[in-house]
Amino acid sequence: MNRPCIAIPLGDPAGIGPEIVVKALTDKELYDICRPLVIGDREVVRQAMDFCGLKLEIHGIDEPQEGLYKPGTIDLIDLANVDIGRLQMGRVQAMGGRAAYEFIGKSVQLALDQKVDAIATTPINKESLKAAGVEYIGHTEILAGLTGTQDPLTLFEVKNLRVFFLTRHVSLRKACDLITRERVLDYIKRCTDALRRLGITRGTLAVAGLNPHCGEHGLFGDEEVRHIEPAIEEARRLGYDVAGPIGADSVFHLALTGRFSAVLSLYHDQGHIATKTLDFERTIALTVGLPFLRTSVDHGTAFDIAGTGKASAVSMAEAVRVAAKYAPHYNRSI
Known part of the structure; x- marks a missing residue:
């Protein structure tokens, strides 16, 4: 070898x-x-x-x-x-x-x-x-x-869970401002390419929701409706295998159990807490x-x-x- x-x-x-x-x-x-x-x-x-x-x-x-x-x-x-x-x-x-x-x-x-x-x-x-x-x-x-x-991508891996980050070392307030349709679409493309470079060619990329329960169709937060969902729909039209937004209280567990090849976390602590709690x-x-x-x-x-x-x-x-x-x-x- x-x-x-x-x-x-x-x-x-x-x-x-x-x-x-x-x-x-x-x-x-x-x-x-x-x-x-x-x-x-x-x-x-x-x-x-x-x-x-x-x-x-x-x-x-x-x-x-x-x-x-x-x-x-x-x-x-x-x-x-x-x-x-x-x-x-x-x-x-x-x-x-x-x-x-x-x-x-x-x-x-x-x-x-x-x-x-x-x-x-x-x-x-x-x-x-x-x-x-x-x-x-x-x-x-x-x-x-x-x-x-x-702007290289950051990917966390622990056991069967892989997590990308849309934003990293910025305040939570600024992270929310950075969640735009254009940025989410760009990261869906780049994360898919990154997985391929690592030899992971099969599986669905999941995009985490930002608000509790993904905002319940705009009842408490409209980022999903205005930015995240349109980006995912556009990515699908372009042929990308992507799902979401999926509530952050469940998406990481679903990925760990094999439902998704990776998760796109929308801000630093959202993905860090999930991975480090699993196995620091x-x-x-x-x-x-x-x-x-x-x-x-x-x-x-x-x-x-x-x-x-x-x-x-x-x-x-x-x-x-x-x-x-x-x-x-x-x-x-x-």
Whole structure:
């Protein structure tokens, strides 16, 4: 089997990213399905292993093809960009933000050069990025900027449930204003295309309702009548397999049980609550629309426990698994 190579940037070195990476790479099953490649700093990796009480070999390489990719060994491209003596665990600091950004940048370049098949990212800290003078606020913005991608899609996957997001990091008031006929139609098209790129060619996309009971035909909220329903009807006329709007109190359960291939959530918390309540640690974020596939844990740097070795690596291992699962389909579709 030609195992896909998955680049894993360490994230903010003052957070739990390095710890969950070294813990995840003790999972021998990951090496059966992929070739995990860490992009980071050797001393940060060594320190993370000390925090976690682990003893793994660090195999420093310059190019992905030089990796051993076997259990018990961490293949590492060492950027040597962290002064471990000055690193303050659990603290916002420019050095951490700059290193995290450079880890991502190197991973992106490897992906653009087709030397790795996907990227599985670890947590970064927005304040540390700002302290370092990085112009981007988060992972999605960094990846979009470095690749020249306009408005990449966010997809959450947990168990059998997949959820797209019409709006993300805006206020609820602004999110409601962004729910227009044109935008909903555009996202139906883009989400369907994204599913195909992941190899999911069958099934119906469901659009969640915005108001309670989808507004009961305008009795309490008319967004469904004015914007969402017309967009769905137009999409159907164009040949898209889409249903809705379906009340948000039931649509996620229906998708989980196999009725729908995915759900288009209309605002951030609507979809986040559904997925994270189902299984917080195994909810994985995928960024679709980039020149390569990116998956990620869906939690933060957890500065409060950084350096203690307590952080769970379940989500990190799952992010690598999901990247390995979809990368071959995604790359064939490009």
